[in-house]
Amino acid sequence: MRRRQPFAGPYLDRAAHLREAPGRFDAALADPNSRAVVVWNARNLLVLGALPRAALLDLALLPPQRRNADELILLGRFSGHTCFAVEIESVEPPQLMPGTSFEDLRLIAPQLPAEEAGLLGYARAMISWRRRHRFCGSCGAATLPARSGHMLVCGNASCCAEQFPRIDPAIIVLVSDAGRVLLGRQASWPPGRYSTIAGFVEPGESLEDAVAREVLEETGILIGRAKYYASQPWPFPASLMLGFTAPAVSTAVCRNDSELEDARWFTRAEIAAGAALLPPVQSISFSLIEQWFDAGGNRRLRQLHGAQS
Numbered sequence: 001m002r003r004r005q006p007f008a009g010p011y012l013d014r015a016a017h018l019r020e021a022p023g024r025f026d027a028a029l030a031d032p033n034s035r036a037v038v039v040w041n042a043r044n045l046l047v048l049g050a051l052p053r054a055a056l057l058d059l060a061l062l063p064p065q066r067r068n069a070d071e072l073i074l075l076g077r078f079s080g081h082t083c084f085a086v087e088i089e090s091v092e093p094p095q096l097m098p099g100t101s102f103e104d105l106r107l108i109a110p111q112l113p114a115e116e117a118g119l120l121g122y123a124r125a126m127i128s129w130r131r132r133h134r135f136c137g138s139c140g141a142a143t144l145p146a147r148s149g150h151m152l153v154c155g156n157a158s159c160c161a162e163q164f165p166r167i168d169p170a171i172i173v174l175v176s177d178a179g180r181v182l183l184g185r186q187a188s189w190p191p192g193r194y195s196t197i198a199g200f201v202e203p204g205e206s207l208e209d210a211v212a213r214e215v216l217e218e219t220g221i222l223i224g225r226a227k228y229y230a231s232q233p234w235p236f237p238a239s240l241m242l243g244f245t246a247p248a249v250s251t252a253v254c255r256n257d258s259e260l261e262d263a264r265w266f267t268r269a270e271i272a273a274g275a276a277l278l279p280p281v282q283s284i285s286f287s288l289i290e291q292w293f294d295a296g297g298n299r300r301l302r303q304l305h306g307a308q309s
Contacts, residue, residue, distance in 0.1 A: 005232035005243075006109055006282040011118035012083070014076040019148040025069055028082040034059050035081040036072070037123040040088040042237070043102035044120040052108060054116040055100050056081060073126045073149030078119055085123035085149070087131070106236055109282045117282075118233075125235035126150075129165045132237075136161050167233075167240045171210045172198035174288040175223055177248035177265065181292055183276060184218060184263035194266070194276040196285045198241070199259075211244050219263040220254030223247065229291070232284040243284045245292070268296050272304055 018024045028034050035056035038045040045055040056078075059067055066072070072084040088094050093102065105124060109117040126149065133152050136143055141156035143163065152163040174196045175182040183194035199214035201207060211226040229243035253263050266276055271293055279285040281302065293301040 004114070005230055005284050005287060006114065007118050007121040007233045007235065008231070009114065009118055011115035012076045012078040012122075015074070015082070016076075018076075018082070019074055019150050022069070025074060025148050028074065028084075029059065029067055029072070031082060032058070032060075033081055035078075035083050036062055037075065037083055037085050037119060038088060039085065039124055039127045040090070040094055040102050042104075042124065042128065044105050044124060045096075045100055046103050046108065046112075048099055048101050052103070052111050054112065054120055055097075056083065057097075059084070061097075062086060069148060070145055073123075073130065073145075075119065075122055075126070079115075083119065083123075085126050087127045106280075106282075110280070121233060121235040125167075125233070125238050126165060128235070128237040133163050133166075137163070167238050169201045169207075170198055170234075170239050170241055171201060171207055171214060171244060172196055172241050172285055172288070173211050173215060173223075173226060173244040173246055174229075174292055175215055175219075175221060175246050175248050176292060177251055179296065180265040180267050181271075181289065182215075182219060182221060182248065182253075182263065183266055183289075184260040186259070187261040190277060192277040193279065194262075194264075195279040195283075196288050197263075198285070201242075207242055207244075211246060215246070217256050218259050220250075220252065220256055222249040224249050229288060230284065232287075234284075241284045243288055245288065268293055271301070272299060274304075 036059055038057060046052045047055045072086050075083045075085055105120050134143060136154035136159060138161045139156050139159045141154050143152035144155050146153050154161040184197055185194045197215050197218055201210040208226050212223055215221050215223050223246040226244040226246040229245055232241045234241045255263055290301040
């Protein structure tokens with residue numbers, strides 16, 4: 001079976017039924033077993049140690065004025081707890097409990113249990129959505145939380161427009177040709193890093209059309225039929241990566257826009273030799289490259305990648 005992508009999977013019961021009834025939300029707030037997942041400056045609170053873990057705080061540790069439906073976002077049931085997301089809004093780092101730290105989930109996710117990485121990613125995405133939709137897109141009035149934080153309603157009584165959590169669909173595709181794989185790099189990436197081709201789906205466009213368009217725009221390569229591989233929630237801040245594989249029909253690389261600094265073909269031998277710094281192991285891009293690489297011989301990319309990290 002294909003390995004489940006990081007940040008994905010049934011890591012919690014979203015308990016959507018609890019969002020609708022204020023009485024159930026209030027009961028969850030009063031439950032001493034409920035916990036808070038804390039986000040500050042787009043970073044998650046972790047308990048540090050030999051292996052970091054998600055910090056699930058007792059709600060009693062939050063100021064009383066924060067323990068309400070306006071401040072908290074109900075995430076669901078996780079490991080026997082009802083969990084809420086809460087954001088600390090401050091310029092300076094908040095005071096921390098001993099042994100805890102706010103960390104960048106994108107960097108530390110590979111060290112976390114998969115279920116905890118998923119929970120923290122979910123919390124981060126919900127907090128980011130709420131921050132970006134504080135005002136109504138129709139009339140500009142402030143929005144008010146509803147449905148336990150899973151809906152924002154315009155506070156203007158003559159408008160009352162409703163907003164729901166948004167995700168941005170993006171395709172990501174591994175293009176191959178006779179033992180080679182097509183990778184590109186952006187100028188802002190670390191030196192030597194290459195990754196699979198990716199881009200956002202545009203309005204009025206199917207996923208398959210987006211795959212073909214992005215590859216052609218960024219590399220000048222024509223592809224054959226794209227095949228679905230897997231998807232991955234990517235909460236940085238709110239993407240859903242839709243992975244594909246596709247064979248190349250043409251092979252001459254010609255960058256048609258400025259999206260990529262470079263694009264080129266790599267053989268398995270070049271990948272094994274470290275000719276490209278690969279994307280992080282928690283990304284679906286690495287998973288796509290790994291699946292292609294491992295299918296071509298006895299060597300395993302994850303072992304080689306670990307050696308070159």
